[in-house]
Amino acid sequence: MTASNTSSATYSADVRAVADALGAHTGPLVLLAHENPDGDALGSVLGLARALRSVGREVVAPMDVPRYLAFLVGPTEISASLDTFPPEAMVVVLDVDNNDPVRVAGAPLSKFAGPVVNIDHHGTNRRAATALVVDPSRPATAMIVADVIDAMNIPWTEGIATPLMLGLNTDTGSFRFSSVTPDTFTCAGRLLAHGARLAWLNDELGQHPHTYYTLLREVLNTLEFQHEGRVVLARVDDGMLTRTGATWEDVESYVSLFRNAEGAQLAVMVKDFGDRVKLSLRSRRGLSAQNVAVALGGGGHVSAAGATVNEPYPVVRTQLEQAIQSELDRFDAAPL
Template identity: 25%
Template sequence: MTDPKVLFQAALDDIRTANNIAIITHINPDGDCTCSALAIRELIKATGKDAHLYNEQGCPSFLEFMAGDTTFNPCTEQTAPEYDLVIFIDCGGRDRAGKVEWVCNNARRIINIDHHSTNPMFGDINIVDGDACAAGVIIYEMYRALNVELNKYVASLLYVAIMMDSGHFSYSNTDKRAHYVAGELLDYGVEVAQLCQKFRTTSYGKLKLTALAYDSLKLYANGKIAVINVTKAMYEQTGTTSEDSEGFVGTIRDIKGVEVAILLRDTTDGKLVKISLRSNSNVDVSQIAQLYGGGGHVAAAGCSIEGKIPEVEELIVKKVSEYIS
């Protein structure tokens, strides 16, 4: 990787010369991509410019309090203005933008900021660091290197980005760098207890969905593979959405003896099954996800497969079994 400071400066130069800027985050947005995108927009605003944010699903409801009045446009019809600079945040590939990828079709320049080691370097400027636990770490270092002033709001955004992608500082990607950056951000007044309380708050519907999902639990390969399902009927019965099932796969990964956890979810149209993979062992689940057009990290990855949950479950369990020791 080129010296990050050189890349950061090149990105800033592009921002300063751009007239219309768009920021794109990945489909099924999480805390890292959403909060990192908001933080990059604040950096852009510090230069006297502004940017439009795009995501196929908009802003996750559990992060709306962080976004405030900022809107993530879910526009999938090609009616937006042309942008001469598009910044991808936390996208392991251009296609991870989903139906808003078209926004960059006429872009003069593309900046790719990501922490997936499988990133194909699709930008004109590629700020990609596979060792960073979150895109938020990279963006913090970008602020520092460029001497752009941090404030409580930006620090809170970056803290949440890191906290979410490190599993509240519990995943194997939580390293000294993650703790150092988080510690630095606390100096700006980040209210950790208040933020965590916001994320702990749940709904009756989500609790009912949790019960239904965990009731579907199955173990394979002598207890080394754990699988749960969330069907369209479960969402309808509990009045919930796919967003309410985030985090389920992490819980079943904690079952004693489990090496790989799998969450299978129906999509809205019922044509695809969304697969979330988590690993406790030396199994690189990103390799498995890539076989089906997905990607991710060694211990956390995902993909989608056309079909119904029972047949997809049989397929993915068989494939994961090949990687189990």
């Protein structure tokens, strides 16, 4: 099944198709998301898993949950990564393109030959699955999952609504990003009406370990303001983690912090692993983080994107500078 647009009628038909596919499948459902899961990935998986389990479905949800999101997960809700799939399984891939098996985490999707459902909101999704609903106009996959749950007529509980609110809250920057629409608030209102604990989520998300701050002190020493402050770049490597006792999880929110620098249109957080580099990009005021990421073999949204390049940082730095300059040139040449 393929989808070429996200009109209201097409979106409703795709949601219905996904709901029907999930309802008709009698075997186990394996829920997968992307590597380094964020709030939307975990929230979408956990919300859908709880909904399906509440009506007696067998669900396996393998994920390496980051420490800062572990507060939401019950002791048996998430499993370790799978080496093989259960017999007669259907795979549901959330918040990532199922045609990108390198980014899909939790199980070897490239070895799976059964039915695959895809629920995603990334514009770079290639839209090919047994059933799918992909809508880049939704700022979070959790919004789409909420519609699928409604289409399946599964009764709502606080336990289902809260993780979906996590996804909606984190992927909209606590409802601050330009991706927020009237429908976003309508969905948030629905989730609140179902008992979603927004204040509790915000309080938990605001907690950081001490290593977050000791690592930040080192990362700030790498901070660069480029192109007259339009681009902010910082780097972290293993040596910094060793000196501060921090982990890579402590790095995740730094890029959003640097995006708030006055005058900045693009923030780049460089994670230097030595033989490869992972880039987290956030943009504002019309610049496209997505364009920069795609130029480096990655993808994502216009305002939030990323890429992994299997080269040492000095090589990646040159490629990154070229991609940034190209995007700045495009932006500056665009009509006002």
